[in-house]
Amino acid sequence: MSSATALSWFARHELRLAWREWFAMMTGGRRKRARVAVIGLLLFAALLHVPAWAVIGRFADLELPLDKSSLIVISATIFLAWTLMLSQAIESVTRVFYARADLDLIMSSPATLANLFSVRIAAIALTVTVIALLFSTPFIDVLVFGGGARWLAAFGLVVAMGLSAAAIAIAVTILLFRLIGPARTRFVAQILAAIIGAGFVIALQVAAIMSYGTLSRFTILTSGSVADHAPDVDSIWWWPARAAIGDSEALLLLLALGLVLLGSVMAIFSGRFADTAIDAAAYGASGRTSAKERPFRGGSRQHALRRKEFSLLWRDPWLISQTLMQLLYLVPPALLLWRSFADSSAALTLITPVIVMAAGQLAGGLAWLTISGEDAPDLVATAPLTSSSVIRAKIEVVLIAIAVIFCPLIAALAFISPFQAAVSAGAVIVSAASATAIQLWFRVQARRSQFRRRQTSSRLATFAEAFSSIGWAASAALLLALPIAGLVSGLITASLVAITWKFSPRRE
Amino acid sequence: MKPDDSALEVLGLTKRFDRLAVDSLDLTIHAGEFYALVGPNGAGKTTTLRMIAGLLRPDAGAVSIFGIDALQNPVAAKQVMAWVSDEPMIYDKLTPLEYLEFVAGLWGIAPSVSEPIAEGLLASLGLEPHRHERCEGFSKGMRQKVALAGALVHDPRLIILDEPLTGLDAVSARHVKGLLSDRVRSGCTVIMTTHILEVAERMADRIGVIAAGRLVAEGTLTELRQQNGHADTSLEDLFIALVTLQEAA
Numbered sequence: 001m002s003s004a005t006a007l008s009w010f011a012r013h014e015l016r017l018a019w020r021e022w023f024a025m026m027t028g029g030r031r032k033r034a035r036v037a038v039i040g041l042l043l044f045a046a047l048l049h050v051p052a053w054a055v056i057g058r059f060a061d062l063e064l065p066l067d068k069s070s071l072i073v074i075s076a077t078i079f080l081a082w083t084l085m086l087s088q089a090i091e092s093v094t095r096v097f098y099a100r101a102d103l104d105l106i107m108s109s110p111a112t113l114a115n116l117f118s119v120r121i122a123a124i125a126l127t128v129t130v131i132a133l134l135f136s137t138p139f140i141d142v143l144v145f146g147g148g149a150r151w152l153a154a155f156g157l158v159v160a161m162g163l164s165a166a167a168i169a170i171a172v173t174i175l176l177f178r179l180i181g182p183a184r185t186r187f188v189a190q191i192l193a194a195i196i197g198a199g200f201v202i203a204l205q206v207a208a209i210m211s212y213g214t215l216s217r218f219t220i221l222t223s224g225s226v227a228d229h230a231p232d233v234d235s236i237w238w239w240p241a242r243a244a245i246g247d248s249e250a251l252l253l254l255l256a257l258g259l260v261l262l263g264s265v266m267a268i269f270s271g272r273f274a275d276t277a278i279d280a281a282a283y284g285a286s287g288r289t290s291a292k293e294r295p296f297r298g299g300s301r302q303h304a305l306r307r308k309e310f311s312l313l314w315r316d317p318w319l320i321s322q323t324l325m326q327l328l329y330l331v332p333p334a335l336l337l338w339r340s341f342a343d344s345s346a347a348l349t350l351i352t353p354v355i356v357m358a359a360g361q362l363a364g365g366l367a368w369l370t371i372s373g374e375d376a377p378d379l380v381a382t383a384p385l386t387s388s389s390v391i392r393a394k395i396e397v398v399l400i401a402i403a404v405i406f407c408p409l410i411a412a413l414a415f416i417s418p419f420q421a422a423v424s425a426g427a428v429i430v431s432a433a434s435a436t437a438i439q440l441w442f443r444v445q446a447r448r449s450q451f452r453r454r455q456t457s458s459r460l461a462t463f464a465e466a467f468s469s470i471g472w473a474a475s476a477a478l479l480l481a482l483p484i485a486g487l488v489s490g491l492i493t494a495s496l497v498a499i500t501w502k503f504s505p506r507r508e
Numbered sequence: 509m510k511p512d513d514s515a516l517e518v519l520g521l522t523k524r525f526d527r528l529a530v531d532s533l534d535l536t537i538h539a540g541e542f543y544a545l546v547g548p549n550g551a552g553k554t555t556t557l558r559m560i561a562g563l564l565r566p567d568a569g570a571v572s573i574f575g576i577d578a579l580q581n582p583v584a585a586k587q588v589m590a591w592v593s594d595e596p597m598i599y600d601k602l603t604p605l606e607y608l609e610f611v612a613g614l615w616g617i618a619p620s621v622s623e624p625i626a627e628g629l630l631a632s633l634g635l636e637p638h639r640h641e642r643c644e645g646f647s648k649g650m651r652q653k654v655a656l657a658g659a660l661v662h663d664p665r666l667i668i669l670d671e672p673l674t675g676l677d678a679v680s681a682r683h684v685k686g687l688l689s690d691r692v693r694s695g696c697t698v699i700m701t702t703h704i705l706e707v708a709e710r711m712a713d714r715i716g717v718i719a720a721g722r723l724v725a726e727g728t729l730t731e732l733r734q735q736n737g738h739a740d741t742s743l744e745d746l747f748i749a750l751v752t753l754q755e756a757a
Contacts, residue, residue, distance in 0.1 A: 316601070376599060381562065383614040
């Protein structure tokens with residue numbers, strides 16, 4: 001087999017694996033669900049056009065030349081999308097290093113490793129770009145329908161963004177390996193992905209709160225002071241915005257830049273990719289030393305179970321990165337809260353839905369990890385405890401963790417508005433309890449490491465959990481502004497949770 | 509042996525999945541006995557042990573552990589037994605010592621009692637140098653030893669083991685066998701499935717041969733030989749003869 005044939009064969013192998021992984025994620029590993037998954041995806045894509053229209057429909061008429069304010073808003077939106085792509089790319093690269101089971105096979109083969117890893121780098125770039133294209137299509141469609149074919153150039157821009165995001169993600173991850181070693185890289189990369197994904201939006205919100213006392217990020221982007229400090233309209237900083245609108249010269253330059261960046265990363269890092277992969281594998285084999293010497297602790301059986309769950313949650317890098325992200329999202333409302341001590345603002349109401357939503361989401365993740373993600377199910381099942389006491393101990397862990405995270409925020413809120421604090425506290429409890437209950441009803445025995453794929457076991461549970469969090473957040477916000485509407489919304493959300501219970505699998 | 513000294517009594521145990529996995533199985537194991545359950549793949553060994561351990565509910569039958577009805581009073585039955593499967597299920601993010609502390613806590617053993625036992629188990633299984641390492645980097649053999657230590661830390665009266673020697677190197681396997689023999693000498697009862705017939709031949713007081721969900725032969729090695737009319741034959745030859753006979757029937 002010639003070198004070129006071998007490379008194209010390996011590229012096909014990588015694409016096949018990526019396709020099957022994605023397909024399994026969509027269908028939950030059941031081939032019979034393929035048709036349902038395709039219909040569901042098409043429906044989802046069609047539905048996504050509605051919020052896309054609401055969010056960016058009004059920008060469809062924009063034409064070159066643009067004023068500074070429009071350039072700022074479009075560039076910021078593009079940068080936000082790019083940070084999300086970068087976050088996802090870092091996640092993909094880390095997964096290739098730590099979770100791919102074929103590294104031994106590849107590295108023991110007589111093929112040139114640099115070439116094979118170049119293909120793997122290209123596959124990462126392709127995956128990131130394709131996913132970005134899938135999610136951006138409804139938004140670009142809306143712009144094309146409203147503003148004409150010139151907006152099709154935005155697809156090209158998404159490709160350029162995907163290539164550059166993948167290139168930077170690979171470079172950052174390999175540099176992290178060299179700087180801090182494989183043990184810390186896994187953890188730091190996850191945190192970094194979370195911070196990058198959320199950081200830009202949060203930074204805009206923080207700036208808006210500090211300057212204008214509002215959570216709206218557009219306030220800061222459309223303000224005169226930002227326009228005063230922004231570069232001239234001819235600056236290269238606006239190339240992405242111009243490319244999106246149909247400036248073919250800017251688009252070609254950005255595409256070329258993306259390709260050059262990815263090519264450079266392949267040339268520089270494909271050789272080191274192998275070393276990095278070996279280090280990551282060696283890290284997996286060596287393990288980590290952690291605990292200090294201390295005597296065994298006493299307590300009840302449930303206490304032992306709770307202690308174990310807390311230890312595992314505390315040592316779960318995914319959970320820490322997700323919690324950090326949730327906490328990052330809570331920074332803007334917390335800041336708004338802090339400002340409101342001096343200046344009472346109507347925007348304070350916005351804190352409640354954010355807190356309630358975050359509590360529901362976090363409780364759902366925690367509940368999956370503690371209830372379904374039990375790595376030693378036989379041990380727990382053969383222990384002298386009733387299954388109800390095991391479940392109760394695990395639910396307690398979820399609720400305690402939620403209480404520890406959200407109590408300080410609600411206590412601070414109580415100083416400004418005791419009524420809002422009471423509503424928020426009640427909604428946080430109901431939202432967390434609903435998400436936990438949904439995870440309990442749809443529990444499926446799994447390993448904790450399968451957390452990323454937890455949604456594949458039950459789409460119904462995934463959607464119900466998301467809608468319940470959104471529903472309780474909306475109900476709490478409405479209860480503060482329009483109590484009757486809040487009660488109606490609460491009843492609808494409670495009905496939704498009840499229907500979910502009705503559809504949950506029966507157990508002995 | 510006295511008839512009322514049974515550690516485990518199984519009567520008419522039946523389980524059906526898409527086919528009959530265990531078919532009205534009767535089994536009695538005496539206290540302080542080492543019992544080996546052997547049989548071909550898919551014979552129903554693991555299903556039988558999982559029903560005894562309370563991990564699977566039988567369709568019919570009764571399980572009694574030291575006189576406790578394990579189906580009516582599972583918590584009391586579980587208090588006196590331990591289960592070790594062929595696939596060691598431990599927590600990657602805990603160290604062996606933390607794992608043993610957790611298991612002892614689950615069985616409600618006072619720290620003053622469980623801690624010295626845990627220390628002794630780690631030493632005897634060669635895990636002492638790794639006591640503070642998280643289990644995520646352990647080999648399968650090391651993980652199996654941690655799981656076995658977990659089964660022994662609460663000092664069970666009945667130990668149920670499903671292929672416990674899978675994945676262990678020769679030295680580790682000898683450690684485990686020694687540990688199990690010591691437990692039996694101190695009065696503990698062991699029921700174990702194994703594909704390594706030599707282990708059953710050397711360690712077990714009695715051997716049960718299971719095929720197609722039924723116990724087709726049972727007894728000491730001498731009794732099995734007598735039952736089949738081969739005075740000098742090995743367990744392997746006996747096993748093949750019995751299973752072939754069962755398949756033909």
